[in-house]
Amino acid sequence: MAVKLGPAGVPLSCKGRTIVEGMDDIISLGLETMEVQTVRMVSPQHFEQYWQAGVLAHKTGFEMNIHGPYYSELLGDRLQRNRSLAKVEAALQAAKTINARHVTLHAGHYGEMGRGQAANEQVASVFKGIVQRVHDIWNDDEEIYPVFPWLKDGTPAKIGVETSGRQELWGSLEEVLEVVNHVEGTIPVINLAHVHARGHGRLRTSEDYGELFDQVRETIGTKQFYCHFSGVEHRMGNAMHYTQIKKSDLNFEPLAEFIIEEGAWLDMTLISDSPLLEHDAMYMVQNIERARHRQLERKAREDRRKALAAQANISPEEMEAREVEIAAARAKDALAKVQPVKATKTVAEPAKEEETVAEPAKEEKKVTDEKKGAAKAKKSAAKKDDNDDLFVTEDDDDDLF
Numbered sequence: 001m002a003v004k005l006g007p008a009g010v011p012l013s014c015k016g017r018t019i020v021e022g023m024d025d026i027i028s029l030g031l032e033t034m035e036v037q038t039v040r041m042v043s044p045q046h047f048e049q050y051w052q053a054g055v056l057a058h059k060t061g062f063e064m065n066i067h068g069p070y071y072s073e074l075l076g077d078r079l080q081r082n083r084s085l086a087k088v089e090a091a092l093q094a095a096k097t098i099n100a101r102h103v104t105l106h107a108g109h110y111g112e113m114g115r116g117q118a119a120n121e122q123v124a125s126v127f128k129g130i131v132q133r134v135h136d137i138w139n140d141d142e143e144i145y146p147v148f149p150w151l152k153d154g155t156p157a158k159i160g161v162e163t164s165g166r167q168e169l170w171g172s173l174e175e176v177l178e179v180v181n182h183v184e185g186t187i188p189v190i191n192l193a194h195v196h197a198r199g200h201g202r203l204r205t206s207e208d209y210g211e212l213f214d215q216v217r218e219t220i221g222t223k224q225f226y227c228h229f230s231g232v233e234h235r236m237g238n239a240m241h242y243t244q245i246k247k248s249d250l251n252f253e254p255l256a257e258f259i260i261e262e263g264a265w266l267d268m269t270l271i272s273d274s275p276l277l278e279h280d281a282m283y284m285v286q287n288i289e290r291a292r293h294r295q296l297e298r299k300a301r302e303d304r305r306k307a308l309a310a311q312a313n314i315s316p317e318e319m320e321a322r323e324v325e326i327a328a329a330r331a332k333d334a335l336a337k338v339q340p341v342k343a344t345k346t347v348a349e350p351a352k353e354e355e356t357v358a359e360p361a362k363e364e365k366k367v368t369d370e371k372k373g374a375a376k377a378k379k380s381a382a383k384k385d386d387n388d389d390l391f392v393t394e395d396d397d398d399d400l401f
Contacts, residue, residue: 003259003268004063005284006033007277008228019053019098023062031281033063035271036098038091047097051147054099058150063269065102065226066095066157072108074126075119075170081126084108088130095157096137099150102226102269103134104160104189107170119170123161124179131159131185159186160226165194165239172198173212177219188216190227193242193273196250197234203250206258213258213266223267229255229284230273244276245283252287260291 010022011029019036026034036053057064068091073080088105095103107126113119138156145152161180164171173188173195180186195212196203203209216222231248233240245252259266274280302316309319 003263003266003270003288004032005270005272005281006031006035006063007272007281008035008067009037009277011278012276013278018049020049020056023053023056026278027060027062029278029282030285031278033065033269033271035065035067035104036094036100037067038069038094047094050094050097054097054148054150057099064098064100065104065269065271066091066098066100068103068105070106072106073111074107075109075111075113075122085126085130089133092130092134092137092157095134096148096151099148099154100157102160102187102189103157104162104226105130106162106164109168110170115170115175120175120178123170123175124182127159127161127179127183127186131183134159135185156185158226160189161186162189162228163191163194163198165191165197165232165234167198167237173215177216181220187222187224187226188220190216190225191273192227192255193230193232193248193250194228194239197232197239198237200237201234201249204254206254206261209255209258210262213263223265225266225268226271227268228271228273230275230280242273242275244274245280252284253291256284256287256291259288260295 006026010017010019011025014022014025016022023034036050053064056062069084069087072084072087074084075081076084091103091105094100105127107123110119113122134156138151138154140151161176162171163173163176171194173190176188180188190212192203203212213225216225229245229252230250231243231245232250233243233248259268270284272278272281272284276283305319305323306316309316312319
């Protein structure tokens with residue numbers, strides 16, 4: 001299994017905005033590829049930095065890719081088609097300059113032709129011409145090899161036909177696979193956000209991803225995949241706009257699980273189209289690593305179970321059944337220990353509360369009795385004094401004078 005990840009464009013965290021500076025940042029993040037965006041036009045002043053990026057990619061083995069113009073009309077009239085092909089030509093020249101391995105292109109609207117075999121044949125015819133043109137560019141002139149050393153021994157860039165995310169655009173998965181199957185030198189660019197949106201949220205589980213990649217492999221017989229991934233907001237089978245992965249119903253965890261569990265045969269380049277670019281690319285790397293750790297932990301448990309089963313002279317399945325029984329018994333014992341404590345606490349607490357309430361009452365009664373006793377003694381003393389005043393003795397008379 002080989003999966004290369006990288007962002008679609010210069011990283012957001014990159015202080016400089018040139019492609020070479022973006023490559024430096026991507027490499028420092030531990031990513032292995034990027035896709036240069038020429039989505040509207042290729043300016044001549046950019047070719048110097050494109051060439052510098054190509055030299056760096058050639059020396060370091062860094063995989064460079066390029067995205068052609070977003071707006072194409074390959075199914076339009078001759079004027080519209082030629083205008084789109086002029087933009088494609090500029091993208092192919094830039095691909096040669098940066099040593100790109102893949103060039104991603106769109107077909108555009110169905111137009112008056114509509115869906116069907118005729119549209120597929122028209123797109124296939126146009127892409128045959130594009131493949132021929134990229135071969136001519138790669139083998140243009142031997143005198144340019146000192147400037148572009150990667151052209152001498154390298155193979156021409158693959159022309160990628162990207163799936164679309166809207167119903168009015170040519171590029172369902174089936175249409176792309178049919179064209180790629182008939183045009184040598186092309187590859188399908190599987191934009192998973194577009195496939196998910198156009199399929200009304202079809203990619204939910206790792207099994208869904210497995211069916212998708214199996215469909216591609218069975219149709220065109222490839223193990224090499226060029227994919228885009230991002231969160232997406234979609235409605236009625238149409239992609240509205242890209243979102244960060246965590247805010248979408250298109251989750252990356254099932255794809256990571258598929259890549260680790262069943263994707264040993266894959267050779268995949270995975271580009272982050274997310275608005276967060278390199279941040280979500282790193283998020284994808286982390287999810288793949290987590291899936292790999294879970295796989296290693298499960299294998300370690302299975303190996304331990306097999307070893308214990310061999311010692312006990314039973315099958316691993318029987319050992320697993322014993323482990324389940326033991327775990328269930330432990331859970332039952334733990335529950336039995338917890339329940340009586342809760343019951344005793346429930347019964348004892350009201351009694352304790354009664355004692356707590358009773359003690360203040362007892363103290364209050366004691367204080368009341370003491371007060372009553374003191375009052376009674378005081379009353380008796382006062383009564384005695386009154387009686388003494390009624391009976392005057394001779395000693396008392398002496399005190400008067």
